[in-house]
Amino acid sequence: MNVKKKLDNFIEETFVYEKLEDVIGDRFGKYSKYIIQDRAIPDVRDGLKPVQRRILYAMDKMGITSSTPYKKSARIVGDVMGKYHPHGDSSIYEAMVRMSQNWKMSVTLIDMHGNNGSIDGDSPAAMRYTESRMSKNADYLLQDIDKNTVPFIPNFDEEETEPTVLPAKFPNLLVNGAMGISSGYATYIPTHNISEVIEAAIQKIDNPEMTLDELLAIMPGPDFPTGGIVQGLDGIREAFNTGSGSVIVRSKIDFEEINKDQKRIVVLEIPYDTNKGKIVERIDQLRIDKKVEDIVEVRDESDREGLRIAIDLKKGANEKAILNYLFKNTDLQINLKYNMVAINNRRPERLGVLKILEAYIEHQKDVITNRTNYELAKDKKRLHIVDGLMKMVSIVDEVIATIRASKNKADSKLNICEKFAFTEEQAEAIVMMQLYRLSTQDIVTLQNEHTTLNENIIGYNRILNSEKELLKTIKNELRTMQKVINCPRKTVIEEEISDIKIDETDLISKEQVMVLVSKEGYIKRINMKSYNISRVNTLKEHDSIQFIGEVSTLDTLLMFTDQGNFLYLPVYKIDECKTKDVGAFISSIISINPGEKIIKVFVVNDFKANKTLLLTTKQGLIKQTLLNGFELSRYTKAVKAMKLSSDDSLVSVDMIDTPYEIFVATKNCEGMRVRASEISLYGTSAGGIRIISMKPDDEVIGAFYANKMDDALLLTTRGYIKRVKIADLPLSRRARSATPLIKKVKSNPHLLTDAKKMSPNQYKEDVLIDIMYSDGNDQINAFELKYQSSDAGKDILKDGIGSPLKMTLPNPKEADQKISDDYLLDKSTAINLFSSDSETEVSLRSDKSTQSILDDLDKLLGSTDVIIDKPIDKKEIIETEQTVTTNTRTSTIVRKKDIEVFESKVANKNDDEDKKIPFKKISLFDE
Helix, strand or coil, X not given: CHHHHHHHHHHHHHCCCCCHHHHHHHHHHHHHHHHHHHXXXXXXXXXXXXXXXXXXXXXXXXXXXXXXXXXEHHHHHHHHHHHCCCCCHHHHXXXXXXXXXXXXXXXXXXXXXXXXXXCCCCXXXXXXXXXXXXXXXHHHHHCCHHHCCCCEEECCCCCCEEECCCCCCCCHHHHHCEEEECCCCEEEECCCCHHHHHHHHHHHXXXXXXXXXXXXXXXXXXXXCCCCEEECHHXXXXXXXXXXXXXXXXXXXXXXXXXXXXXXXXXXXXXXXXXXXXXXXXXXXXXXXXXXXXXEEEEECCECCECCEEEEECXXXXXXXXXXXXXXXXXXXXEEEEECEEEECCEXXXXXXXHHHHHHHHHXXXXXHHHHHHHHHHHHHHHHHHHHHHHHHHCHHHHHHHHHHCCCHHHXXXXXXXXXXXXXXXXXXXXXXXXXXXXXXXXXXXXXXXHHHHHHHHHHHHHHHCHHHHHHHHHHHHHHHHHHCCXXXXXXXXXXXXXXXXXXXXXXXXXXXXXXXXXXXEEEEEEHHHHHHHCCCCCCCCCCEEEEEEEECCCEEEEEECCCEEEEEEHXXXXXXXXXXXXXXXXHCCECCCCCCEEEEEEECCCCCCCEEEEEECCCEXXXXXXXXHCCCCCCECEECCCCCCCCCEEEEEEECCCCEEEEEECCCEEEEEEHHHCCECCCCCCCEECEECCCCCCEEEEEEECCCCEEEEEECCCEEEEEEHHHCCEECCCEECEECCCCCCCCCXXXXXXXXXXXHHHHCCCEEEEEECCEEEEEEHHHCCCCCCCCCEECCCCXXXXXXXXXCCCCCXXXXXXXXXXXXXXEECCCCCCCCXXXXXXXXXXXXXHCHHHHHHHHHHCCCCCCCCCCCHHHHHHCXXXXXXXXXXXXXXXCCCCEECCCEECCCCCCCCEECCCCCEECCCC
């Protein structure tokens, strides 16, 4: 029981009961306060973090100043860690190395021998290998520290004392900047030019109400040790005013000519706090990834004379566009954000430049006041002693006699104090005085020293008693610093931020290449030189060429798929391959659906061209869309070109600048010819309208633009090509039945697989018609295709390459002759049983509502003298062959595609013989 009671008492007296949130909040608050005030954030007065201040103070105490020999860095780190900074040695050494790096500090504070890292991000040598001492600039930060200028506090173990701030003879916070992250706070203060900062401080002393404009006139912006160009006066203005702002820092660039058509971009300065090695690596990676194909080579040519990065470009490359791309995608240009947080009055605070200068001036007031008090007390004490020595000289014999009569030093001091009224300090100086100083020369020296001390004391009192004299002293010392540490400005300030507008095509030099697209969806780009040497296009087994052509790297491939989508692919985005390579599968470049097949490829160099595309589906839907509707800015996936039903597919796409007529062909060897004006323009997301009336077992295999001078080439499953004149087909309206193109055979009938247009110049130039088979490709000359009397055409089937699928005709070298404007008009003769003089003109491009068949039929019937007792159903006449019988006569109107009237028979039942009244054969759409 005794033991239990003791344990209970121990627990009761020892354990403290508190809420967890209170404990954690209190501990974290203390931790945060410590790392904010004593670790990561610099002091506004001397611009140093505690670790930096401790390093410099420890080196000063060790006597490792700018005028003494170098000492091992490890020795300094050990002394700092053991006496002042109880943290890891690596953090101390890193802070020490940074203060020695002239690409990080505007004014270096440590002079280091050995490898202290590099602007490429190389690590410094270990501290056991490097040697260090304070730089002359650091001496000025510690100057007068032994004159009670700054307060001291005990160190962590209270065995040493350390300063809470350094005297700092120049505004180090603005000169060298700072960066750090603590709990809830971060700071980023760029470097500034020391001469400008000091001048700004002097002007601030003269004019406490200095405006921001006056400050910017003296100190226009940051000045980095790495130089560069700063853009954005508004950002600088905001940062100087509030302590927070953003500016653009850009590399300094020069251009060199390698030869007449080839240039080189040379980087002479890079943005502050960037890694040169990583910049070079990033630019080279862009070259390897072919983001900027016109870069030939990137070299780091930096040496003792300065930084230099050489970027060699290809001939004809657009150097300004490439430079803009590099500015946007590498650290050749950065966005630097001011966040000027510093410890002010033991609190973290975001300060503008004027407030920082104000805090520095207040600090200097304290420093100069403390130093003056120290110097005043020191000189007063010395003056008192000098007064005693001078008094002693006048009675030197009596004093010597008194000292000789004394027993010892203490007795001597006591005796001369009592006999001659000296103070204890004076008596101490007298008894310690060496006899040689009693010479005449030393007496004169004492008199001069007495005069000087009196003058100094008067000056000190003037400083202490006058604010004006105090500020004048600060200004004079700042002027001295301005002369001693004079650094010319390295960074150029530009008022406006240059906009970077990048057109990727500007990064690509124009070059002719061969592009191949296969039936299975493989695509490759081949250098013309390689292609001309080899001319062997390797394909996968059972694959065939869908498209091959010479194009420019600035062109764009517009590829349409059977699922009604289109792919937008700039040629320069296609990887360059060798002729023996299969190429890349299209889905690795642009995302497409599984099983989606490319059916048509166009090469486009200008999407603003006045061109129209014709899209046709298997079920006979068709639409026209302008080319500019297919231009994309983002092209990572397939985009809808035409809305399709689930059981339909896109079978053909054609493009032309002036659409006159449309030829449509079906699988069952039927075709029709309609005006292009029959089909309205639609957007890419819209579906189509019906173009043809087909039998249930039929389907459309293709459609294309044509005119009356063109031919149609028909490719059948049995390996035949038939050449047909477009003009031989009657001109019809949409949604009508088609006309047979090849005579139907019951056993093994011909089925169309493709239909293409052949213009007069294509035939005249005897172009090679490329025929894609299921297992390969073959070619046939245009001259081999005649207008055959045979219904099927020419047999072209060959063994070993499978069944024919598609045809491709190259464009003629010389453009076809433009169709006469008369072709735009359809001159038709109106029917009159007794006269055929009347003519009407109907424009092919006019609104189809004014060209309706019903209106034309009204004119036709209205011009006849035939009396019809029973009204004729015009709808029936248009849609079917119709015979209309009356009581007295019979009129037969026969419609064959374009509604032709062949004859009219008039019979009178009362007459003995038939009377025939012939009239002119007429087509409403005669050309």
